[in-house]
Amino acid sequence: MNLSYWELKNWFTNVDYTIVGSGIVGLHAALRLRERFPESKILVLEKGMLPQGASTKNAGFACFGSISEIIDDLKSHSEEEVVRLIQKRWEGLQLLRRRLGDATIDFKPYGGYELFLKEDENGYNDCIRKLPFINEILKPLFKSDVFAKQIDRFGFAGIQEYLVFNPFEAQIDTGNMMQALLKNAFSENILILNQQTVTAYLDKGNEVEVTLDDFTFKTKKILFATNGFANFLTNAAVQPARAQVLITEPIEDLDIKGTFHLDKGYYYFRNIGNRILLGGGRNLDFVTENTTEFGQTEIVQNKLEQLLKEVILPNQNFQIAHRWSGIMGIGNSKNPIVSQLSDNVYCGVRLGGMGVAIGSLIGTELADLV
Secondary structure, X not given: OOOOHHHHHHHHOOEEEEEEOOOHHHHHHHHHHHHHOOXXXXXXXXXXXXXXXXOOOOOOEEOXXXXXXXXXXXXXXXXXXXXXXXXXXXXXXXXXXXXXXXXXXXXXXXXXXXXXEOOOHHHHHHHHHHHHHHHHHHHHHHOOOOOEEEEOOXXXXXXXXXXXXEOOOEEOOHHHHHHHHHHHHHHOOOEEEOOOOEEEEEEOOOOEEEEEOOEEEEEEEEEEOOHHHOOOOOOOOOEEEEEEEEEEOOOOOOOOOOEEEEOOOOEEEEEEOOEEEEEEOHHHOHXXXXXXXXXXXXXXXXXXXXHHHHHHOOOOOOOXXXXXXXXXXXXXXXXXXXXXXXXXXXXXEOOOOOHHHHHHHHHHHHHHHO
């Protein structure tokens, strides 16, 4: 790297805090550090042109778990753990809204719905049967029922009679959210460098030596907010999970508004104006989708198109406008990892596909470890 004296002085000298990853977690960590240490020099390094993993790739669901996801989580987590996770997601959403404002992120409280395919009789009956119990354990948090049965009014096909409605769910504009966070960071004198990959780091006890390809600099502390790319950092406690997404061209007279879940959250769709965004399907091929490579596969894309044709838009013509993918960070537990790895190295990762909800809180908790 051919750096001038000025570049070295202003960007890479006397760095107090270096944050790796400029997504929801990384920028919230930077903003929290600025609140705590007004005079510090804070540098954010991002390996992509834009926040690389999921922060600008996600579907913009302001959600905290569909009923089938919550019931599924109760199989591997205690009741207290599940309620605490939902509380964190809910608090994280409120923190995001307070920081950026509903108008900025285009927050639309249309509510969320879960639908169940005709062949998913068992899953459907299980959710309907356990609905009062789930409402009961969430009542201390929300002060009213979260889930209720509702007749389908959207004209879906091949599904069970009732949808499960959640009035607390909403949708946001992911691009607006990240642009606003970046603007906030710049206005707080936080330095952000894109297309910089940290290839190595060494905690020397009183400082950390950070290597970017062919260049090394020193920082007092380093905080990793790399989520799906944190496999090596966490001894494989975080696994990458690719999420494939598509969006339609505008559809005339589209009458679908809200955020929708299908098959324990493995599929999800929403309206964006009069388009439909649909994503998911990694459960069709867990091995292939356990990757940090962006891209699409035929098996997943075919299934997404089939769901659009047969379930979501059964009697409507539509065209696919665009396809993309993002990388989430998952693991054996839905609990995020916010921890100190050595004297001056910290991480806030494994957001479990709930980054929009929990990311602001995890970034804040990460900064508070320092």
